[in-house]
Amino acid sequence: MNRLVLFFAALAALSQAGFAAPCCGGTANIPSLISGDDRTQFTTTLISSQVVADAPVGGGIKNRKVNDTETAQTLRVDAATLLSDRWQAGLTVPMTRRYRARGDNRVSAFGLGDVSLNLAYEVIPDWTYSVWRPKAIAFVSMILPTGGSIYDAKELYRIDSRGRGFYALSTGALLMKSWGVWDASLVLEAHRPFSRTISNELGALYLRPGLGASGSVAVGVSPMNGDLRIGMALNSNYDSPVSTEGVISGSGEKIYLWTPSAQVSYLANEFLSMSLLYSDQTLIRTSENTALNRSVSFLIQKRWER
């Protein structure tokens, strides 16, 4: 039983592993879902990250210079509760402080990131035992551009950008399965950001973001069926280019981001767990057109039984 509870608790960290770079420190595409037999869950996560390199448009890695320090600290709160036996609703609220020092310049900004509202349905329950059939939860999220973005930022280095800048609808599914002390999960997600317009005396600028998708695969083991779980995960994220029309017609470039992570989770009791997560986006060198960071996350999750 412990290993199952621990597995479900550890799944909350999947949404942290996919957390975006500090520039876009808003909501990850994967919501924090109730995956176990709980009625309500409340997750608080502290994420500390540093940009260590950039992945240029053509790929590769370009390390940041020693006199260029960019960090972010995010406090993220996820709440989810059952609406019925199989339906659940959730809310994610991140607060982010960004800091950058280059030479003699030091700038920082703090504020709300992109808030998201989630609705999920347990498509395949695990009411009966099956060796192969996973439990599956499908979800839909609405992401609100409350964090500002590179399109809205006014400060040096766009330090006041904490989100993606678009309303977006996201949908996907979480599949999970455990065998003995081992467990595995898979999340597939697709998102559609919506166009927006910026108007000023030069005219109207139409920003048209393209479709995006993300995925996460994770495996874990609870040694001796105890209160500890060790896991690894690989997240990937793709975003189509943002094109512009109106004041200027053109197109940006696509974004690829890979995030491998390692995780240790501990079950303090049946309704309280914590996880420590480390991720390094420079380990897989195929990311493109994004900042690459290393991050440490600490997550505490409180759950209430049905």
Add this chain to the structure above:
Amino acid sequence: MKTKFFPLTALALSFLILSCGTKEKAPATRKLRYRTAATGLNSCPLKFAQSGLCADLQWTQGPTVDGESAFEVSFWASGNGSSSKLTEPTGQVGAFIRMTCCGSVFFPKVTKVSEGKYLVSNVKFTPGKWEVYIQLKNGNAVEKQFVSVNLDE
């Protein structure tokens, strides 16, 4: 049976919304062919053909990512005109910068300095490749030209 169909229908609808969202209709504008401005002796670095003007820009601050940048843009008549005799454009002078990687556009402040000369200030770059645009707008007629700025380190 109904309870099984409702969630599936809701999910199918959400996929449909994701793939078929509406597109805003953008106004018809002349598509600009990206190019690098010509430079050289007796040249017209930025040519505004419809307005019959040439322009050039001179950085007074930067370009840099570590602070605000600023430049002056001067206009003169193309053809027999000369950069030593500036000409005031008949339309509105505007400027913006665009980062090529991300499509992000930033609008700096434009102030008239004298006849045919404008100061573009409060330009904030981040590391990367940028295009600095000068725009002339006269009613519905809009002309734009740009110079490339590479702040990739």
